Amino acid sequence: MTMEQVPVIQTRNLDKSYYLGKERIPVLRSISFIVGQGEYVSIMGQSGAGKSTLLNILACLDTPTSGDYFFNGENISSLSENRLAEIRNRSIGFVFQNFNLLPKLTIAANVELPLIYNSTPRPERQRRVREILERFGLWERRRHKPNEISGGQKQRVAIARALVKKPSVIFADEPTGNLDSHTAGEILVVFDDLSAEGNTIIMITHERDVARHASRVIHLVDGEILP
Amino acid sequence: MIRALQSIGVGITMSLIEMMSHKLRSALSVIGVMLGVASLVAMLTLIAGIDVFINRKMVKWAGSVWFVNRRDAQLREKITWSRSPSLRFSDGPYLEHNARDVRYFYRTIERRSDIVISGRNENAGIRGMDRQSMDEDLEEMRITEGIMLSDNDFASGAASCIISWELAQRIRAQMRLARVTDETLVGRKCTIGNFMLDITGIFGPIDPDNKPWHLRRSVLMPIVTMQRLMTGFDPDPGSVRILVNDPKTIKKQLRGITPVLRSRHRGVEDFEIRTADWIDEVRSMLNNAALLMGIVSVISLLVGGLSIMNVMLSSISERIHEIGVRKALGARRLQIFVQFTVETITLSCMGGVFGMVLGMAPLLFREAIYKATDGAIEPTLFVSHLFGVFGIIVFVGICFGLYPALKASRMNPVEALRYE
Numbered sequence A: 001m002t003m004e005q006v007p008v009i010q011t012r013n014l015d016k017s018y019y020l021g022k023e024r025i026p027v028l029r030s031i032s033f034i035v036g037q038g039e040y041v042s043i044m045g046q047s048g049a050g051k052s053t054l055l056n057i058l059a060c061l062d063t064p065t066s067g068d069y070f071f072n073g074e075n076i077s078s079l080s081e082n083r084l085a086e087i088r089n090r091s092i093g094f095v096f097q098n099f100n101l102l103p104k105l106t107i108a109a110n111v112e113l114p115l116i117y118n119s120t121p122r123p124e125r126q127r128r129v130r131e132i133l134e135r136f137g138l139w140e141r142r143r144h145k146p147n148e149i150s151g152g153q154k155q156r157v158a159i160a161r162a163l164v165k166k167p168s169v170i171f172a173d174e175p176t177g178n179l180d181s182h183t184a185g186e187i188l189v190v191f192d193d194l195s196a197e198g199n200t201i202i203m204i205t206h207e208r209d210v211a212r213h214a215s216r217v218i219h220l221v222d223g224e225i226l227p
Numbered sequence B: 001m002i003r004a005l006q007s008i009g010v011g012i013t014m015s016l017i018e019m020m021s022h023k024l025r026s027a028l029s030v031i032g033v034m035l036g037v038a039s040l041v042a043m044l045t046l047i048a049g050i051d052v053f054i055n056r057k058m059v060k061w062a063g064s065v066w067f068v069n070r071r072d073a074q075l076r077e078k079i080t081w082s083r084s085p086s087l088r089f090s091d092g093p094y095l096e097h098n099a100r101d102v103r104y105f106y107r108t109i110e111r112r113s114d115i116v117i118s119g120r121n122e123n124a125g126i127r128g129m130d131r132q133s134m135d136e137d138l139e140e141m142r143i144t145e146g147i148m149l150s151d152n153d154f155a156s157g158a159a160s161c162i163i164s165w166e167l168a169q170r171i172r173a174q175m176r177l178a179r180v181t182d183e184t185l186v187g188r189k190c191t192i193g194n195f196m197l198d199i200t201g202i203f204g205p206i207d208p209d210n211k212p213w214h215l216r217r218s219v220l221m222p223i224v225t226m227q228r229l230m231t232g233f234d235p236d237p238g239s240v241r242i243l244v245n246d247p248k249t250i251k252k253q254l255r256g257i258t259p260v261l262r263s264r265h266r267g268v269e270d271f272e273i274r275t276a277d278w279i280d281e282v283r284s285m286l287n288n289a290a291l292l293m294g295i296v297s298v299i300s301l302l303v304g305g306l307s308i309m310n311v312m313l314s315s316i317s318e319r320i321h322e323i324g325v326r327k328a329l330g331a332r333r334l335q336i337f338v339q340f341t342v343e344t345i346t347l348s349c350m351g352g353v354f355g356m357v358l359g360m361a362p363l364l365f366r367e368a369i370y371k372a373t374d375g376a377i378e379p380t381l382f383v384s385h386l387f388g389v390f391g392i393i394v395f396v397g398i399c400f401g402l403y404p405a406l407k408a409s410r411m412n413p414v415e416a417l418r419y420e
């Protein structure tokens, strides 16, 4: 590894176990891999393989039981809760399978949320929200509530919300899982575009043809990466 | 530091957005607090009303002690009793001088007697009083016809009197039966035994519902008049009424007063002591009522607090998933905490303000409540109570709201996100 290229993501022997009472349930076992700047990585595996668990750790939502995780060269395992929140806020965009828009807030307010949390000044917030909503053709819908738009539109709002803070990595947990195949195709095109612009993307998927869009596929079986 | 201030700002913004976008939920919690505060304020208003009654209305009787002649003497006692001059008018001034705890003696001589006005017979209580005692007795009366006795009448012992409204009514009823057309009484003579007094005025109650029994059928005259014309200077006054220094410890003070009177009666206790015991009874009754209301108030306070906590907790469990989303988007602990805390404070303050307004309702029905309770409760609101309650409920709101806020901010993002 050379000095000028710190990998965005580097894990060393990540383990994650859940405990049910005294019983230990290992979910991830010695996960070690590297993702470089601009890569489009797809994580595949069967249901229960530990994909979401891994992605949550990578997205700083969860912490590993043991092992080291370096995000942009910083060791996450030793960080405070507040610092983690800050990393999530500044450097990580997360797209969920079930969109997770806040139902009472308008589209614009949903997209604005991450910027409010990092205290971006209001005019700057409005400028960036407008920019991103226009890019996804959602500007006309800005005053609508999430339940007034289609699934594909919801997912585009969610992507806009993830992108608005210009993160260094975009994580997506089955972003097309709740969409029909046509709409799913459209969303995948969005990710292709983002990748083409140089964004780093890590996406979970079940489906092989979805994974085809990625530049690299990581196979997870029972919590371990297939070589 | 700057980060923290920014976080607080963000939390406040978020809570405002939240409250605006969940109007029904916000309204419900406001109402919960409002009812708590309102019932508390209303209760305090009523309790204060009782206190006012005890302190202002009853104080007149509270420190009074009446000495009256004992009439239940055994034959054996009668022999020793003959030593004693028995109860005299002059016992009053004597006590005033010689008993430390006697503040004041009501200079009053009382008799029952037949009277004649304009040829009509009636029976009435006849009372000679000094100016101060009479003024105090007539505090809730006014002169309805004629004029009050003058200072000069009191000083010179003029042969003048005033009579009560009920006595006047009875005389007039008799006049009507006898078809006497001229019903004026002021200016006529009132004959008591061998003496005739000029009637200068008639008094009656200011509040028609408040008619003290001892004044209903009575003739009042200056004490000097009574002494000069009817009883002599030092008669049996009927009763000797004194006022003790401290109304709260009558029994204790009497231990010093009674021996003074007994020694004047040459060691014979031929008098009975009457205090306004019923005042203590009424007082303790009212105190019990106040206590009961106090308990109800505390309960309503708890209910108010619990309703805040309930609303906050339920709104948090409603929003666990949302808290997860916010955390995934990078919300810091402090931001979430402030959001919920500000929401609690704002809602409890709003509820508090509305509750204060609503709680003042008894003041609107002041008259009605006063009447319905025979003057025992005169709804009274102290500003200190009002703001005290407000302070307490906001404090309770914050305390009960803090736990949910803390709980929300501590939530693990992954677990919160999994929650549906």
Ligand SMILES: Nc1ncnc2c1ncn2[C@@H]1O[C@H](COP(=O)(O)OP(=O)(O)OP(=O)(O)O)[C@@H](O)[C@H]1O
Residues within 6 Å of the ligand: A018, A019, A025, A027, A045, A046, A047, A048, A049, A050, A051, A052, A053, A054
């Ligand atoms: N909080 C938890 N407590 C206990 N076990 C858990 C918990 N979360 C996940 N697991 C277990 O960890 C394993 C991996 O779960 P994970 O959600 O990562 O799977 P996944 O690969 O994302 O599956 P899917 O494709 O269905 O989303 C599963 O067996 C699951 O039951």
Ligand SMILES: [Mg+2]
Residues within 6 Å of the ligand: A051, A052, A053, A173
């Ligand atoms: Mg999953």
